[in-house]
Amino acid sequence: MAAASPKTALVVGGGFAGLAAAQVLTEQGLEVLLVEQGRGLGGRMCTRTATVPGTGERLTFDHGCQYLTARSPQWDAALERLRAAGAVAAWETGGRVGTAALTADDALDLASFSADKGKELLVGCPTNSAVGRALATAAGPRLTTLTGTRVSGLAWDGSAWRARAGRPPVLSLRVTPGRAGSAGGAGDEAAGSTAGSPASSVDEKEREREEVLAGLESRTFDLVITAMSSVSTAKLLGGGNGNGGGNGGGNGGGNGSVPLAADVAAAASAVRANVCWAVLVALKRKLDLPFDGALLSRPDPSGGPLPQYGAIAWLGRDSTKPGRPRVAGGAGEAWVLHGGPGWSNDRAAAAPEAVARELLGELAKLAQTELLPERDVLHIEAHRWNNAYPLNPRPPVPPPPGSRAAELGPGVLGLGPGGPGLGGFYMLRADMALAACGDWAKGPRAGDAYVSGWEAAHALLASV
Numbered sequence: 001m002a003a004a005s006p007k008t009a010l011v012v013g014g015g016f017a018g019l020a021a022a023q024v025l026t027e028q029g030l031e032v033l034l035v036e037q038g039r040g041l042g043g044r045m046c047t048r049t050a051t052v053p054g055t056g057e058r059l060t061f062d063h064g065c066q067y068l069t070a071r072s073p074q075w076d077a078a079l080e081r082l083r084a085a086g087a088v089a090a091w092e093t094g095g096r097v098g099t100a101a102l103t104a105d106d107a108l109d110l111a112s113f114s115a116d117k118g119k120e121l122l123v124g125c126p127t128n129s130a131v132g133r134a135l136a137t138a139a140g141p142r143l144t145t146l147t148g149t150r151v152s153g154l155a156w157d158g159s160a161w162r163a164r165a166g167r168p169p170v171l172s173l174r175v176t177p178g179r180a181g182s183a184g185g186a187g188d189e190a191a192g193s194t195a196g197s198p199a200s201s202v203d204e205k206e207r208e209r210e211e212v213l214a215g216l217e218s219r220t221f222d223l224v225i226t227a228m229s230s231v232s233t234a235k236l237l238g239g240g241n242g243n244g245g246g247n248g249g250g251n252g253g254g255n256g257s258v259p260l261a262a263d264v265a266a267a268a269s270a271v272r273a274n275v276c277w278a279v280l281v282a283l284k285r286k287l288d289l290p291f292d293g294a295l296l297s298r299p300d301p302s303g304g305p306l307p308q309y310g311a312i313a314w315l316g317r318d319s320t321k322p323g324r325p326r327v328a329g330g331a332g333e334a335w336v337l338h339g340g341p342g343w344s345n346d347r348a349a350a351a352p353e354a355v356a357r358e359l360l361g362e363l364a365k366l367a368q369t370e371l372l373p374e375r376d377v378l379h380i381e382a383h384r385w386n387n388a389y390p391l392n393p394r395p396p397v398p399p400p401p402g403s404r405a406a407e408l409g410p411g412v413l414g415l416g417p418g419g420p421g422l423g424g425f426y427m428l429r430a431d432m433a434l435a436a437c438g439d440w441a442k443g444p445r446a447g448d449a450y451v452s453g454w455e456a457a458h459a460l461l462a463s464v
């Protein structure tokens with residue numbers, strides 16, 4: 001039986017879904033602990049930094065989510081708050097971001113480029129990793145975040161939750177091909193970045209983190225919201241995390257045998273995700289391409305409705321985003337290349353060096369130039385997204401008529417008289433004060449993840 005008036009909540013996952021859920025909960029007066037296994041907040045919206053050996057030049061690459069666009073009232077309100085806080089700004093592309101067609105042999109049909117003029121593209125400032133930090137700040141002082149920590153088990157004893165957590169052995173998958181990797185430094189920009197902080201405040205932060213982690217297993221929570229990819233959700237709630245459940249008795253998840261919420265785990269595991277290889281490359285010179293970002297596809301030759309992708313599905317001139325560092329004193333540029341879904345899935349087990357080499361060759365082919373690593377490349381590395389996008393997101397299941405969640409109709413949830421109600425983009429286990437959310441429960445965009453988290457928190461609060 002869940003607490004009649006919940007006071008504490010645990011949110012697992014610090015991407016858009018988890019941060020949206022955390023803000024709804026803190027606004028309703030709950031004390032929230034958000035645990036994120038990565039070094040920073042923001043999930044798949046994040047940034048890698050690298051240092052060029054010899055010169056010490058700092059490079060940044062937004063290697064995941066590229067930009068944010070308006071999609072729904074909840075999300076649009078969040079974007080406006082982020083803009084007001086200076087955490088996002090428009091990527092002023094002058095009509096230089098859009099779509100272009102590939103020919104049958106994967107060459108670029110330059111004449112086909114069509115700019116996406118209708119929508120504003122918002123990017124993080126000074127980089128995309130700022131967005132997660134800003135969303136956490138917006139949730140206020142009732143939110144505590146614990147990064148670099150993986151929840152390995154949860155246990156529900158019939159009235160409260162306990163969690164087991166620890167430091168993941170590897171904080172993030174980082175793969176850097178030989179030359180750049182041996183000499184340059186690179187890493188994810190972390191939330192609450194300590195760059196520039198005096199050593200004493202870094203130590204202080206680390207001490208606080210250790211204290212929260214040490215106290216975690218003796219704490220109980222009235223509510224839990226999981227906000228992870230479909231694969232991680234299925235693992236944690238389906239009993240496949242391998243590290244044992246929490247301290248409490250009752251229904252323990254993550255012990256490899258007892259599913260904690262079998263229905264949620266089954267629904268999450270039905271959502272497939274694809275691999276996406278990202279190659280981050282800084283060039284010493286500029287490429288003669290008539291756009292700063294393009295989604296590349298070709299029509300299905302058999303006349304089917306879905307476009308087909310080649311080796312590179314997206315390429316973006318990252319250094320043209322606002323506030324990004326100049327490359328090679330302005331003579332060069334930073335590019336982010338995303339491998340096409342089929343291409344990336346076929347190379348899921350490939351060596352990063354090979355992937356980086358191959359996509360550099362594909363970039364040269366698209367730009368009809370020669371790119372020689374020694375002559376033209378300042379830095380190159382490859383990053384594999386294992387669960388990049390949900391391919392078949394779970395269809396919504398609106399709250400049953402007559403339920404308290406169904407009563408949260410337009411105008412009730414604080415976004416004005418015409419504001420949204422709950423569309424059912426989450427999974428709820430009211431009997432165990434649990435909700436699950438993430439982009440897999442709505443769609444493949446950041447705004448979908450945000451709405452899923454926002455709805456999950458409102459639905460859970462309405463159900464206990």
Ligand SMILES: Cc1cc2nc3c(=O)[nH]c(=O)nc-3n(C[C@H](O)[C@H](O)[C@H](O)COP(=O)(O)OP(=O)(O)OC[C@H]3O[C@@H](n4cnc5c(N)ncnc54)[C@H](O)[C@@H]3O)c2cc1C
Nearest residue numbers: 013015016017037043044065066067151438439445446449
């Ligand atoms: C290459 C790429 C490009 C994209 N481009 C765009 C774009 O341009 N525009 C757009 O709108 N969308 C884009 N997307 C999609 C968008 O990034 C995602 O839909 C969105 O970020 C998903 O948010 P989420 O909160 O559901 O999941 P995530 O961002 O994945 O957050 C889940 C978090 O849970 C953490 N976690 C997992 N397991 C545990 C555990 N056991 N304990 C603690 N923490 C855990 C993970 O580390 C992760 O940070 C892109 C995605 C990718 C991969």
